[in-house]
Amino acid sequence: MxxxxxxxxxxxxxxxxxxxxxxRPSSVKNRQRFNFGVLTPQAYSEAQRGAENWSMQTQCxxxxxxxxxxxxxxxxxHLVMREVGELIGPLxxxxxGAAPEFRFAGSLEVGGQLFRPWQEAVEREANAQGLxxxxxxxxxxxxxxxxxxxxxxxxxxxxxxxxxxxxxRQQQSIAGxxxxxxxxxxxHLRRVTVRILNLTPFENAARKNREExxxxxxxxxxxxxxxxxxxxxxxxxxxxxxxxxxxxxSNVGTWPVLVGAEGERDLMLSSPIILYDYPQIAxxxxxxxxxxxxxxxxxxxxxMTLTEEExxxxxxTDGRAKQxxxxxxxxxxxxxxxxxxxxxxxxxxxxxxR
Numbered sequence: 198m199x200x201x202x203x204x205x206x207x208x209x210x211x212x213x214x215x216x217x218x219x220x221r222p223s224s225v226k227n228r229q230r231f232n233f234g235v236l237t238p239q240a241y242s243e244a245q246r247g248a249e250n251w252s253m254q255t256q257c258x259x260x261x262x263x264x265x266x267x268x269x270x271x272x273x274x275h276l277v278m279r280e281v282g283e284l285i286g287p288l289x290x291x292x293x294g295a296a297p298e299f300r301f302a303g304s305l306e307v308g309g310q311l312f313r314p315w316q317e318a319v320e321r322e323a324n325a326q327g328l329x330x331x332x333x334x335x336x337x338x339x340x341x342x343x344x345x346x347x348x349x350x351x352x353x354x355x356x357x358x359x360x361x362x363x364x365x366r367q368q369q370s371i372a373g374x375x376x377x378x379x380x381x382x383x384x385h386l387r388r389v390t391v392r393i394l395n396l397t398p399f400e401n402a403a404r405k406n407r408e409e410x411x412x413x414x415x416x417x418x419x420x421x422x423x424x425x426x427x428x429x430x431x432x433x434x435x436x437x438x439x440x441x442x443x444x445x446x447s448n449v450g451t452w453p454v455l456v457g458a459e460g461e462r463d464l465m466l467s468s469p470i471i472l473y474d475y476p477q478i479a480x481x482x483x484x485x486x487x488x489x490x491x492x493x494x495x496x497x498x499x500x501m502t503l504t505e506e507e508x509x510x511x512x513x514t515d516g517r518a519k520q521x522x523x524x525x526x527x528x529x530x531x532x533x534x535x536x537x538x539x540x541x542x543x544x545x546x547x548x549x550x551r
Contacts, residue, residue: 203421203456203464205478208485210234210468211272211320211417212517215487218496219503220518221510222313229407230316234273234450234469236373236415237407238399249410255391255420255467256446257453258439261427262385265330268423271375271393273415274318275344280365281305281312288360291352297363305362307353311513312364318416319368323375330379330387330427337378346370369412372397382442386430391420391467419451420467428462431455431474481535484524485517494536500525 213233217226235249242251259265282299304313323342346369353362376392397413399405422429430436432453435443453467455474466472470489479493486496500522503511512519 202458202477203466206456206472206476207272207419207421207466209478209489210419210466210470210472211274212485212487213417213470213489215274215318215417216515216518217488218486218499219507219511220500220521221507221514222315223510231274231276231411231414231416234416234418235411236273236393236395236418236450237410238395238397238402238413240399240402241405241410241413244402244405249407250450251395252449253393253418253420253451253469254447254449255389255422255451255453256448257389257422257432257465257467258382258430258435258442258446259330259379259387259389259424259427260385260430261330261387261424263331265387265427266425267328267330267333267377267379267389267427268421268425269325269328269375269377269391270322270421270423271324271342271391271418272320272322272421273418275321275368275371276412276414276416277317277319278367278412279315279317280367281314282363282365284361284363287355288352289358291354291360296350297360299363302362305353307362308356311509312353312362313510313513315515316411317366317515321371321415323373325375325377328377330389330424333377333379333389334381334387337376340375340377341372342375343372344370367412370397371395371413371415373415386439386442388442388446389422391422393418393420417469419469421456422453422465422467424463429455429465430462433474483528483532483536484521486521487517492536494533497525497528497533497536 237249239251242249281302283302285298325340349366351364352360354360374394378390380388382388395415399413430439432443451467452471453465454472456466457464459475511522
């Protein structure tokens, strides 16, 4: 199993739309984020009459036998609310665990850097490995996962060392379930169903807005499936004998495709973004830009045209935004030229029949 190649594709899915050009909180594009694979708490979904999903279902086909084992990895982003506070009075000494007096601010400039409130994210995953495929037919599995609430306070220091502000990061607890089952469709064919459910408690859901619900949600949720001593059947281009079974698969909020090296059939990525079998990251790409609908060259050139004030805001947005800016500003000319275009799969032109 080529997990390294799969992780690259899965990470592109995980961060798709995380932050869009011009990579600043003041941009209209970035005021409503996380639009792919969001599973809100069940209570909020029901309060919205299903406008937001609280579950995701993957169904796929596996050719296997009594020795076939099955792996499931559910991955998502757990959001973190980052707020900025200005100290009532500066401190010369910072004590870990201290709670100095401060007032929340819409923005704060410290040491020449601008800080604003923002939603950051932490990568999460829940795994189930070595499940016997045939046992899932009679004994479906139900695996629970939880991630606790957490708060951190980070000091913001002037060049003199005085603490004049704080960054407060608050993360809410999340609880969910992965349900895994299988059905026999023939002597060797099995249909596997994997469901991810967000069962996080969420009180007064009808009075809450989406921004509040996001902090209790699974964002960019997707599933990586692996088979040992077995192989997956493409749902996009199934063999003739499996077309009917492939058409009967019901996928809700997700799109399963084969991943790995071309021709391998032991890994599948179930993505909230529509992909084709064996998707790849272009080798010319210098790094993540979080916007797969754009062209790397165009985004890179646009970033280069930002004003110094816009760049200052971008650096203060998020560590990932700063990384994009730093990488772009130091991009070698030869790397930039590679983004202009590439030729692949050249073949002789066949003679036309006369």
